[in-house]
């Protein structure tokens with residue numbers, strides 16, 4: 001069975017695994033406190049519950065909204081706690097050969113970057129990414145008998161443009177491609193892979209990438225990430241005695257750009273353009289989550305590059321954790337509810353993770369084969385060199401025995417010595433290459449003292465057990481709460497009818513309350529849907545207007561036949577997600593080549609005339625014909641001098657355009673007009689006529705007619 005069909009079979013038989021959804025609420029910020037905000041979010045970590053109070057609620061049903069997740073973390077939760085309980089088990093799976101993904105989602109300024117990266121250099125405050133580095137390398141350092149090849153990639157998606165954060169100056173086009181062989185998933189071409197030998201290498205890689213990341217300042221966050229960043233780690237591993245079978249674990253750590261409202265972030269100009277693109281990509285992500293949660297037959301992955309990049313992590317071959325970040329302030333109530341709804345929907349997504357085993361396309365295999373080849377080559381070269389040395393020494397003896405006609409022998413000896421020298425250099429080169437290749441691989445279990453190893457393993461085991469226990473507790477608590485209703489009814493013994501009626505009335509009241517809050521939820525969702533639809537309609541109108549403008553230019557400046565030729569050539573390229581012009585196929589038919597005067601090649605009248613006089617010109621070709629060039633060309637043309645007042649006026653125009661975004665020219669007393677500027681508002685001494693305009697005909701001063709002047 002070939003690899004791809006085996007993978008498909010594995011994927012079919014793989015167990016479904018739900019996306020784990022965590023919510024983290026950050027502390028209230030100083031800015032929010034100063035502006036008089038109050039906290040509306042209550043977090044119950046033991047029950048996995050978040051409650052949000054509506055600050056503008058008119059009825060009890062609207063007052064509190066409750067959401068349940070796999071885990072929730074409040075403002076006092078530590079980075080270590082979140083990592084150990086949720087992310088550590090996922091990274092452990094990656095080290096067994098699974099694909100893993102952690103992505104942070106939420107409104108801008110709610111702590112996504114804090115959760116993913118944290119404070120670099122502060123061991124308590126460091127986030128998920130540096131902690132994952134430590135876990136990966138402590139595993140490698142204590143795993144004996146396994147060879148590892150670890151490499152990292154770092155990319156950002158900025159305004160639908162993929163950028164390599166490790167090679168920011170690279171000119172190569174980064175394109176999204178589907179994996180070959182029906183394995184699912186996508187990859188980015190020409191992305192730089194940085195081989196890492198330890199955790200410090202990885203930290204350095206992350207820092208280099210962070211320096212190149214696009215950030216900006218908004219009202220909500222001083223260091224706002226304006227792009228979606230994905231840090232990818234691939235760990236290839238092969239047992240030393242079974243190096244043919246390679247496992248690959250891939251980990252995607254994603255810090256998404258924050259969703260935001262223009263009114264709150266104060267975005268304008270470029271920031272607004274960025275925000276529009278960010279919101280568009282995030283709404284595509286929302287549509288994908290919605291379609292997956294609803295088990296829809298069509299999942300719109302292709303709507304944006306972000307959803308294509310996360311295709312495997314949502315509904316594909318990956319173990320995935322979604323971290324929804326929220327803030328506690330009442331001013332962000334709507335955004336918080338939207339994030340929580342998103343996260344709630346994501347809980348229903350089922351992935352099918354399978355171990356990536358026996359990977360034939362692993363880099364590690366290619367590296368091992370290359371090392372083997374180099375070793376053989378070095379051995380062969382070394383053998384050849386030994387033979388040469390022996391021969392050379394033999395000829396040395398001969399030289400000693402008889403040094404009469406030594407010229408020939410000396411020359412031969414010199415040649416051999418030269419060959420030996422060349423051979424030596426070649427072997428040195430190969431050895432250097434070999435060492436470089438060997439350096440890329442890491443031998444597991446090499447860098448750690450045995451006792452540290454054991455203690456660390458014990459500690460990790462205990463942490464994993466505590467995390468698993470906590471998870472079970474939350475699950476049980478949630479189950480208990482949902483079933484409590486039925487149990488209390490069963491347990492209840494009524495002494496009289498009145499008591500039973502009272503109990504049932506209470507129950508009815510509770511159920512009625514729940515029904516009302518569900519109705520409210522449906523209404524809110526409907527309102528949200530209407531709002532989204534309106535945004536789409538607006539965007540559509542905007543795009544239609546832009547399209548009409550382009551069509552206007554096209555229709556007026558591009559001839560009809562050229563337009564239809566270009567339209568025929570245009571085709572959509574799925575890889576670049578854009579339209580490209582395919583090359584025109586020109587049918588060259590030798591028989592149809594143009595003929596002039598029945599000659600095979602076009603010949604000028606001049607050549608024919610000349611050839612009649614002299615056969616020297618018979619073969620003269622039009623193309624080779626030297627033309628009688630004119631004495632003057634257009635390059636020699638000198639423009640007439642422009643009147644200095646006109647020049648000054650043009651300067652004024654430019655200045656005023658920059659200052660006030662308005663074309664205003666100070667007019668000299670007699671007035672003038674300038675070619676190229678169609679309408680000029682009058683100002684200064686003609687202030688009264690400021691609303692009047694004058695038409696312009698040429699680039700010379702043209703006095704305004706007396707009658708017009710007196711009219712001012």
Ligand SMILES: Nc1ncnc2c1ncn2[C@@H]1O[C@H](COP(=O)(O)OP(=O)(O)OP(=O)(O)O)[C@@H](O)[C@H]1O
Pocket residue numbers: 025026027075106107108109110111112113114115221223224225226256257258259325
């Ligand atoms: N759990 C937390 N504990 C303490 N401070 C936090 C926490 N979460 C976030 N912060 C602080 O809040 C501020 C904004 O956080 P951060 O930059 O991580 O937000 P973000 O969601 O990544 O924003 P953006 O989407 O604009 O990039 C930072 O100053 C950060 O230190």
